Amino acid sequence: MTTALNKKWSIEEILVLYDLPFMDLLWKAQHIHRENHEVNAIQLSSLLSIKTGGCPEDCSYCPQSSKYNTNVETERLLDVETVLAAAKAARNNGAQRFCMGAAWRSPTEKQVDQVIELVQAVKSLGMETCVTLGMLKDGQAERLKEAGLDYYNHNLDTSEDFYKEIISTRTYQDRIDTLDRVQQAGLKSCVGGIVGLGESREQRATFISQLANRNPYPESVPINQLVRVEGTPLASGEDLDEFEFVRTIAVARITMPKTAVRLSAGRSTMSDATQALCFMAGANSIFYGDQLLTTGNPQFVADQQLFARLNLHAEKRSYTVEDCPSKKLAENTVNTCGRARAMAEVL
Ligand code: SAM
Ligand code: DTB
Ligand code: SF4
Numbered sequence: 128m129t130t131a132l133n134k135k136w137s138i139e140e141i142l143v144l145y146d147l148p149f150m151d152l153l154w155k156a157q158h159i160h161r162e163n164h165e166v167n168a169i170q171l172s173s174l175l176s177i178k179t180g181g182c183p184e185d186c187s188y189c190p191q192s193s194k195y196n197t198n199v200e201t202e203r204l205l206d207v208e209t210v211l212a213a214a215k216a217a218r219n220n221g222a223q224r225f226c227m228g229a230a231w232r233s234p235t236e237k238q239v240d241q242v243i244e245l246v247q248a249v250k251s252l253g254m255e256t257c258v259t260l261g262m263l264k265d266g267q268a269e270r271l272k273e274a275g276l277d278y279y280n281h282n283l284d285t286s287e288d289f290y291k292e293i294i295s296t297r298t299y300q301d302r303i304d305t306l307d308r309v310q311q312a313g314l315k316s317c318v319g320g321i322v323g324l325g326e327s328r329e330q331r332a333t334f335i336s337q338l339a340n341r342n343p344y345p346e347s348v349p350i351n352q353l354v355r356v357e358g359t360p361l362a363s364g365e366d367l368d369e370f371e372f373v374r375t376i377a378v379a380r381i382t383m384p385k386t387a388v389r390l391s392a393g394r395s396t397m398s399d400a401t402q403a404l405c406f407m408a409g410a411n412s413i414f415y416g417d418q419l420l421t422t423g424n425p426q427f428v429a430d431q432q433l434f435a436r437l438n439l440h441a442e443k444r445s446y447t448v449e450d451c452p453s454k455k456l457a458e459n460t461v462n463t464c465g466r467a468r469a470m471a472e473v474l
Contacts, residue, residue: 130385132342141332141339144378149370153408156377160409163384168442169434170224170387170412172257173217176420177245178204178229184261184296186284188321190356190421191230197358199421204229204241207248214249217416220427221441224255226280226317228420232296233262243274250275257317257347262297262305268312278347279309280317286333289326306341319349319391322375323367331375339382347412348379348386352393354422369397373404380409387412395423399433406439 144152181201182191190197214225227245231238238260246256257278258271268279283306284290287299309316318341320334338348352372355362372393379388389412390405397405417426425433434440 173222182230317347323353377408
């Protein structure tokens with residue numbers, strides 16, 4: 128799968144998409160979705176906070192910032208056994224990728240070493256891995272790639288002009304620099320943002336243009352709905368119209384046809400009907416598991432029931448020999464790994 132750029136998107140063109148009649152927009156998004164992805168298949172990623180709280184950054188939405196008085200306790204980095212147990216539970220429930228998040232501004236070399244140990248342990252279960260550790264320095268993305276990491280998550284979150292109103296401890300360019308390092312190291316990138324921070328539609332369109340015009344554009348695009356957390360500056364405010372959230376999913380699908388668009392934070396308070404509209408609009412990935420980082424997510428069983436009602440299934444993946452956890456297949460043969468197939472059959 129390549130996400131090489133074949134069209135540059137102007138902000139005006141993206142706004143034209145946003146302005147389409149809702150049904151026309153969804154039709155267009157679903158059409159593009161079907162040309163590029165398996166129909167009714169959803170990629171399942173489980174998430175674990177491996178280092179919670181005490182972050183020196185001041186992201187206005189985040190319960191893990193040390194600048195705000197939230198209920199989140201600061202914890203140490205989890206050990207390998209704890210992480211492995213969580214990853215096994217996620218795999219047994221059908222998750223195919225395991226994402227690990229750390230509340231760091233930027234990891235030290237020693238912290239990268241510790242995360243490498245976690246990545247290797249999770250890989251040994253036959254799962255794909257993703258980590259989000261904050262900004263990376265030169266050489267760190269290469270070290271993670273060498274260790275077998277598949278994806279690095281680093282969100283741009285919103286448009287550059289609105290970013291300054293949400294975060295003062297780093298710049299938009301700092302984020303872009305890390306994304307460039309991630310891509311140059313050959314890691315797949317997972318880059319998305321938050322909708323409902325108080326941004327305008329034009330700022331949402333500008334944010335989408337930032338993602339869609341990267342070359343290649345990200346392999347994975349998480350679209351989070353703001354989860355309002357007591358104690359953060361964004362704890363209260365006017366909620367965004369839910370159809371505007373669905374429109375944002377559709378616009379991401381149209382502008383980045385091959386990416387996995389992930390319906391991310393915010394599902395706990397979203398109706399099943401709105402989630403179904405998001406899948407119709409081209410979302411084909413979710414965070415799957417009872418917990419995001421510090422806030423809740425629908426229970427495994429709730430999602431299994433929703434999938435059954437909507438006739439959705441977990442994405443089935445073909446693993447090459449390199450990726451196959453059993454490592455029993457002949458070299459250079461492309462085949463479907465039995466273990467991977469069994470994992471995908473869980474749902
Ligand atoms: N510290 C790292 C960083 O900022 O990249 C990794 C963890 S950070 C929690 C990952 C992402 O979670 C943020 O970029 C943001 O998009 C999302 N996030 C954090 N708090 C959120 C909230 N209250 N609602 C929705 N998304 C949130
Ligand atoms: C992403 O885009 N969303 C996830 C993941 N990447 C790391 C995080 C959502 C966090 C929601 C608030 C919380 O649980 O702390
Ligand atoms: Fe820290 Fe990431 Fe939260 Fe910002 S979003 S405060 S960088 S954990």
